[in-house]
Amino acid sequence: MTNEHRNEQEIQTIVRKGMSDNDRFYRRLFKLYQMIGFRHLFYDGREAMFLVLSVLLFMPLVAVLFALMQEASATYTVPTLSLLFMGTPFYFYAHMLLFVVLKMEQPGIEVEQATHFNLVQLTALRTLVIAVSSLIGITFFVAFANVLGVHIPVLQGLAVACSGLFLFASIYLTLMTTIQKKWLWHWGFPTLWITMTIGLYLVPGVPLEGIVQMIPTGVYTVLAIAAFSYFYSQIQILFDDTKQKGEV
Numbered sequence: 001m002t003n004e005h006r007n008e009q010e011i012q013t014i015v016r017k018g019m020s021d022n023d024r025f026y027r028r029l030f031k032l033y034q035m036i037g038f039r040h041l042f043y044d045g046r047e048a049m050f051l052v053l054s055v056l057l058f059m060p061l062v063a064v065l066f067a068l069m070q071e072a073s074a075t076y077t078v079p080t081l082s083l084l085f086m087g088t089p090f091y092f093y094a095h096m097l098l099f100v101v102l103k104m105e106q107p108g109i110e111v112e113q114a115t116h117f118n119l120v121q122l123t124a125l126r127t128l129v130i131a132v133s134s135l136i137g138i139t140f141f142v143a144f145a146n147v148l149g150v151h152i153p154v155l156q157g158l159a160v161a162c163s164g165l166f167l168f169a170s171i172y173l174t175l176m177t178t179i180q181k182k183w184l185w186h187w188g189f190p191t192l193w194i195t196m197t198i199g200l201y202l203v204p205g206v207p208l209e210g211i212v213q214m215i216p217t218g219v220y221t222v223l224a225i226a227a228f229s230y231f232y233s234q235i236q237i238l239f240d241d242t243k244q245k246g247e248v
Contacts, residue, residue: 041126047098051133054091059137063144070150079209080145080152084161086197088138089168093190095130096172123176124238131169131231135162159220160212166227168193173234 042048066080138161145152175189200208 041122041129047095050098051095051130054094055133055137055140059091059141060144063141063148063150066145066150067148080150081157081160082208082212084138084142084152084157085164085212086193086200088134088161088164089190089193091137092131092134092165092169093172095134096127097190121239124235127169127173127238128235131165134165138162138165153217156217156220159217159224162224163220163227166224166231170227170231170234173231173238177234177237 042051139158142152142154142157142161146154172189175184
């Protein structure tokens with residue numbers, strides 16, 4: 001038996017340990033997390049620390065910045081809802097980008113992980129954790145912003161942020177699972193989103209905030225649920241694909 005076949009058997013033994021095809025998806029995720037542990041879910045302590053600090057400190061600091069901008073001018077209204085919709089994906093992408101940077105910095109660690117875990121499933125679980133952490137961070141932002149006097153309707157703000165977050169994340173994962181060219185979903189799509197966001201704010205005569213405010217909260221709620229459902233289905237596709245062993 002070659003070393004490659006032996007490693008393959010070890011990977012499948014660990015990944016499938018304690019799992020049953022009849023288990024519900026969330027139960028299988030929990031079992032996988034039990035096997036991996038928090039330490040192996042990220043490349044190193046920097047990525048884990050960035051995730052925790054961004055939730056606990058960065059989003060409240062952004063809320064403080066919004067409050068200062070609001071106080072700086074009595075006539076200027078911060079375009080909070082449009083920034084939530086277009087800007088929330090940057091928060092998710094910042095974590096995914098750090099993942100890519102650390103992977104480039106320490107290419108050998110992926111080889112080490114491949115001897116213990118299925119990299120595709122590991123990516124699926126990590127992406128889900130990042131998305132949930134982003135959602136918690138956005139909730140903190142909306143709460144702190146209202147406390148500091150930046151009025152954001154809580155339900156509307158969360159619906160707008162969730163729709164933007166999971167719309168971006170679902171497209172990102174779709175490209176990840178269907179396109180072999182990694183540059184397209186690592187850099188291409190995020191660059192397009194950033195360019196579109198800046199362009200919409202710079203084009204004169206485009207009342208982006210007014211357009212976002214005009215759309216009922218119910219529409220954003222439906223969009224958020226639909227985007228999350230699709231994102232969740234892409235996570236399932238990644239998680240169930242135990243045959244893939246390529247880089248993600």
